[in-house]
Amino acid sequence: MLNRIDLRGRVPSATELRATLPRAEIDVDAALHQVRPVVEAVRERGVEAVLEYTERFDRVRPASVRVPRAEIEAALTTLDPAVRAALEEAIDRARKVHADQRRTDVTTTVVDGGTVTERWVPVERVGLYAPGGLAVYPSSVVMNVVPAQVAGVGSLVLCSPPQAEFGGRPHPTTLAAAALLGVDEVWAVGGAQAVALLAYGGTDTDGAELVPVDLVTGPGNIYLTAAKRLLRGLIGIDSEAGPTEIAILADETADPVHVAADLVSQAEHDPLAASVLVTTSAELADAVDEELTARVAATKHTERIGEALRGRQSGTVLVSTVEDGLRVVDAYAAEHLEIQTADARAVAARVRNAGAVFVGPYAPVSLGDYCAGSNHVLPTGGYARHSSGLSVQSFLRGIHVIDYSEQALREVAGKVVALANAEDLPAHGEAVTARFPGGAE
Numbered sequence: 001m002l003n004r005i006d007l008r009g010r011v012p013s014a015t016e017l018r019a020t021l022p023r024a025e026i027d028v029d030a031a032l033h034q035v036r037p038v039v040e041a042v043r044e045r046g047v048e049a050v051l052e053y054t055e056r057f058d059r060v061r062p063a064s065v066r067v068p069r070a071e072i073e074a075a076l077t078t079l080d081p082a083v084r085a086a087l088e089e090a091i092d093r094a095r096k097v098h099a100d101q102r103r104t105d106v107t108t109t110v111v112d113g114g115t116v117t118e119r120w121v122p123v124e125r126v127g128l129y130a131p132g133g134l135a136v137y138p139s140s141v142v143m144n145v146v147p148a149q150v151a152g153v154g155s156l157v158l159c160s161p162p163q164a165e166f167g168g169r170p171h172p173t174t175l176a177a178a179a180l181l182g183v184d185e186v187w188a189v190g191g192a193q194a195v196a197l198l199a200y201g202g203t204d205t206d207g208a209e210l211v212p213v214d215l216v217t218g219p220g221n222i223y224l225t226a227a228k229r230l231l232r233g234l235i236g237i238d239s240e241a242g243p244t245e246i247a248i249l250a251d252e253t254a255d256p257v258h259v260a261a262d263l264v265s266q267a268e269h270d271p272l273a274a275s276v277l278v279t280t281s282a283e284l285a286d287a288v289d290e291e292l293t294a295r296v297a298a299t300k301h302t303e304r305i306g307e308a309l310r311g312r313q314s315g316t317v318l319v320s321t322v323e324d325g326l327r328v329v330d331a332y333a334a335e336h337l338e339i340q341t342a343d344a345r346a347v348a349a350r351v352r353n354a355g356a357v358f359v360g361p362y363a364p365v366s367l368g369d370y371c372a373g374s375n376h377v378l379p380t381g382g383y384a385r386h387s388s389g390l391s392v393q394s395f396l397r398g399i400h401v402i403d404y405s406e407q408a409l410r411e412v413a414g415k416v417v418a419l420a421n422a423e424d425l426p427a428h429g430e431a432v433t434a435r436f437p438g439g440a441e
């Protein structure tokens with residue numbers, strides 16, 4: 001079922017590998033052309049334009065875009081108790097992990113009387129996006145809100161697409177997740193319109209104001225990703241978290257049922273989702289293919305899973321050794337990487353590029369999607385080579401605070417002057433010597 005690439009017996013360079021490995025033709029640049037007019041319209045005409053695009057893309061025109069607080073609270077009353085318990089567990093675990101990961105301020109005494117402190121300050125107001133096109137994503141509410149709250153962000157607004165079957169409100173489970181987390185500002189808007197509204201602000205049909213945010217985070221489809229890229233600068237963004245990817249590095253010890261189930265699980269997100277198996281075992285690859293055929297036919301979202309698995313972005317890569325496999329998965333830089341080999345911990349410890357690594361047979365990606373405590377908003381499209389997933393740090397800025405006494409400045413004055421003159425910026429040096437009219441020495 002999966003396309004096959006045979007790299008046994010030769011190990012291409014990382015650059016060659018990146019050109020060879022399966023990857024979606026997710027042309028964010030092309031999507032930029034599509035979302036530019038949306039962003040422009042929202043900048044010029046605010047909520048009026050949001051409602052026009054909502055009608056076109058979401059096939060519903062809500063009476064107002066902001067969800068009344070009472071409706072957010074009311075979503076809890078209809079929430080299935082088992083789902084509530086699961087969301088609460090997911091929230092508790094995510095809080096536990098993220099709280100431990102918050103950076104603390106560090107002060108370095110450079111010399112007597114001279115200190116530099118790195119102070120971590122939360123972003124003031126952030127816009128969080130929980131998708132809601134092909135699936136429902138209350139878990140993404142948790143993954144956005146928890147790190148923002150742990151960071152100490154003062155003002156949060158959540159956006160999620162309106163659903164025609166729920167009268168133009170986001171899905172009730174998404175609203176319930178917001179209620180459980182104490183988020184009371186929710187706007188029913190999706191895709192590029194959501195990012196534009198968060199960036200420029202706007203006035204709702206009933207006069208409610210969306211105050212522009214400083215940072216937008218959260219995953220979404222290609223249109224959301226393109227809008228984030230377009231508006232970056234006016235707003236900060238987290239790394240681009242687009243259509244989901246899973247790569248599995250497996251040897252002959254892996255269970256083909258586990259491997260196939262995990263490849264299918266992430267293909268379920270989007271016809272553009274990517275599932276890639278890198279293995280030393282042709283027998284395993286055959287067994288996985290067989291299992292995939294059976295599973296895809298038997299599961300609910302057969303059509304989009306089949307499209308994702310047959311697409312050019314998915315495939316099996318045969319390698320001679322686990323060592324070669326590591327080079328392949330590092331070049332690919334998957335959003336999610338599972339290690340299903342003998343001595344999986346040792347292999348996992350050597351991975352350089354991945355959004356998140358899942359070790360051994362009992363850490364499927366779905367665990368991380370919901371209840372591991374880790375964050376599921378992760379970089380896609382090879383961005384894991386240079387970017388991290390969403391974390392408490394995404395909502396903090398490190399500010400250097402420089403505090404020097406007269407004596408500490410006096411001691412280093414000559415060096416500052418020498419460097420200023422070397423850069424032909426003598427006024428920089430003069431800003432120091434002006435403080436010591438009698439001479440610094």
Ligand SMILES: NC(=O)c1ccc[n+]([C@@H]2O[C@H](COP(=O)([O-])OP(=O)(O)OC[C@H]3O[C@@H](n4cnc5c(N)ncnc54)[C@H](O)[C@@H]3O)[C@@H](O)[C@H]2O)c1
Binds near residue numbers: 134191220
């Ligand atoms: N990387 C991660 O961390 C992560 C986490 C969760 C989900 N995801 C991904 O998020 C995505 C969710 O996608 P989705 O579509 O289900 O929900 P979504 O909320 O991202 O997109 C729905 C919105 O897309 C817009 N849209 C639809 N068609 C459009 C068009 N032709 N032109 C412009 N805008 C259009 C609509 O406004 C709609 O509200 C999936 O690709 C999934 O794999 C990624």
Ligand SMILES: N[C@H](CO)Cc1c[nH]c[nH+]1
Binds near residue numbers: 139140244266369377
């Ligand atoms: N696998 C997705 C991250 O790419 C997250 C998710 C949410 N719900 C289910 N899965």
Ligand SMILES: [Zn+2]
Binds near residue numbers: 244265266269366369
């Ligand atoms: Zn998932």
